[in-house]
Amino acid sequence: MSNKQHVLTTYKQLIRALVKSSKRAKITQMKEDHKREIALLTYRKIGLVRQQASDPTSSSKGQNVHQLHDLTKRIQMLKSSDPSQRKDLHFYDNSSRLRQTIFQDLPSDESVLSKRLQHLSDLSGFVKNQLEYEQLVERYNPGLKMDQEEKVKRTAARVGLQVPDL
Amino acid sequence: MLRIGSRTVVHNSRIWNARFNGWSASKARFYAKNAALGIDSTVENNMQTETNRISKTLKKFWSEVATEETGKVITLTLDKKPVRTPLGNNLAVSRDRRLLALALQHEWANLATKSIKPHSLPITSLVSRCIDLEYASRPDANPELVAKIGADREDISHTLLRYLDTDTLLCLSPRSEFEGTLRAAQDKLYLPLISAAEKFLSDTANQHVSLQILDADLHGLRGNAQPEKTKAAALKYLRSLSMWDLAVFEKTVLSTKSFLCGLLLLQNKSVSPSSDLLLTMEKLAHCATLETVYQVERWGEVEDTHDVDYRDIRRNVNAAAIVAYKE
Numbered sequence: 338m339s340n341k342q343h344v345l346t347t348y349k350q351l352i353r354a355l356v357k358s359s360k361r362a363k364i365t366q367m368k369e370d371h372k373r374e375i376a377l378l379t380y381r382k383i384g385l386v387r388q389q390a391s392d393p394t395s396s397s398k399g400q401n402v403h404q405l406h407d408l409t410k411r412i413q414m415l416k417s418s419d420p421s422q423r424k425d426l427h428f429y430d431n432s433s434r435l436r437q438t439i440f441q442d443l444p445s446d447e448s449v450l451s452k453r454l455q456h457l458s459d460l461s462g463f464v465k466n467q468l469e470y471e472q473l474v475e476r477y478n479p480g481l482k483m484d485q486e487e488k489v490k491r492t493a494a495r496v497g498l499q500v501p502d503l
Numbered sequence: 504m505l506r507i508g509s510r511t512v513v514h515n516s517r518i519w520n521a522r523f524n525g526w527s528a529s530k531a532r533f534y535a536k537n538a539a540l541g542i543d544s545t546v547e548n549n550m551q552t553e554t555n556r557i558s559k560t561l562k563k564f565w566s567e568v569a570t571e572e573t574g575k576v577i578t579l580t581l582d583k584k585p586v587r588t589p590l591g592n593n594l595a596v597s598r599d600r601r602l603l604a605l606a607l608q609h610e611w612a613n614l615a616t617k618s619i620k621p622h623s624l625p626i627t628s629l630v631s632r633c634i635d636l637e638y639a640s641r642p643d644a645n646p647e648l649v650a651k652i653g654a655d656r657e658d659i660s661h662t663l664l665r666y667l668d669t670d671t672l673l674c675l676s677p678r679s680e681f682e683g684t685l686r687a688a689q690d691k692l693y694l695p696l697i698s699a700a701e702k703f704l705s706d707t708a709n710q711h712v713s714l715q716i717l718d719a720d721l722h723g724l725r726g727n728a729q730p731e732k733t734k735a736a737a738l739k740y741l742r743s744l745s746m747w748d749l750a751v752f753e754k755t756v757l758s759t760k761s762f763l764c765g766l767l768l769l770q771n772k773s774v775s776p777s778s779d780l781l782l783t784m785e786k787l788a789h790c791a792t793l794e795t796v797y798q799v800e801r802w803g804e805v806e807d808t809h810d811v812d813y814r815d816i817r818r819n820v821n822a823a824a825i826v827a828y829k830e
Contacts, residue, residue, distance in 0.1 A: 358613060359612070359613045361613075362612075362613035362614060431608070431609075434605070435605060438601045438605065439602075448776075452828075453830075456602065456824075456828045459821045459824040459825050459828070460606060460825055462821040463818055463821035463825055464606075464609070466814045466821060467625065467814075467822075470811065470814035471623065473807075473811050473814060474811065477807040477811070
């Protein structure tokens, strides 16, 4: 019985480490996706506005207004949503497979079991340390995460210039 | 990325070359430049590979990371296409390393930044090295390829053997330092491991061998060298390893600067570990960095160096342990 409990605690530890490490990546990925989608919607909105301006007597005016309204609403929604609040960040996607891999044919032999437990804690140790390592590297090298635009802006600012807003 | 004092193992930059079926099939194959011991000096390159593609365009070009079981192996796939190693082999692990496959998938599904840095995929890079070494060690392998990835078994073994002379676990500090506390800790942690390793090597060589310890109180400042008999035993041990295990061994020795740590790690992950060599990976990393622990205690922690190194060695040792493990 104590063996089973031991496996369970190790498993929980592993899940916690996995969730923590994927949370950060997921948030970044979602933020980037949002940014891209907002740009796309804005582009479509501008297109619609232009079309309306060039052809004010169009028969589909009512429809256009409706579409415009819809786009604005979607952009607003994306802008106000915060990916870090999402509930699915608290779960690990692959947990059923992980559970199956770990709990299927649990070895009865004491030494084999302890080896597997060691393996599980190695895995959570790796995930944890890799996350911490990446965070440290990022903290000490802020330039790594900057995109090209930001780098150009800062480089210009160093010599007292400003990049024009386009 | 250049940082003083941090152990950014360039080995990982092999991942720049991990390639991807389909996109690269029509193009000529590019190979990583050679350097001894799995250290790849290509920090940045223009190879038309998929990891390079993502790091340069900053666009994630797949939507789904999955693993696929076919026959005896589990292959990592991006949008159903297998990821490739620098030599163009599929990034695949055998069925008895299920959790390793899961770890690979986790690594690819959770890229924090789209600019892939050499340090961001340690497991992928180690597994790639394992697969490519196995591939290059086949009798019909192209000798040019073997030279290119530094896959010559004897070369690797002899270079790794040099770490045994000045092994971290074999260099003992003078008793005058840190009021003798460091030496006391070394005696307590290292000596049992050294005698266990001696016994293990003696069993391997079928004759008694001893490890030469560099004791600062007795020998002062000088180099250390192992007796020929010990070297022969260590070489015999290295020859007995599978190519996969040798790659793991190499990774461990390079991260810990200790031949004995490599031996301990593999023995702990072997089918029947002998009881006097048992220790956890955390303890192993602690042994390899014992002196730093005391230096930090006395002089304080240097930012961007001690903290980064602390995590770095642990992630590397744990990664090696995960790759070595087999059901």
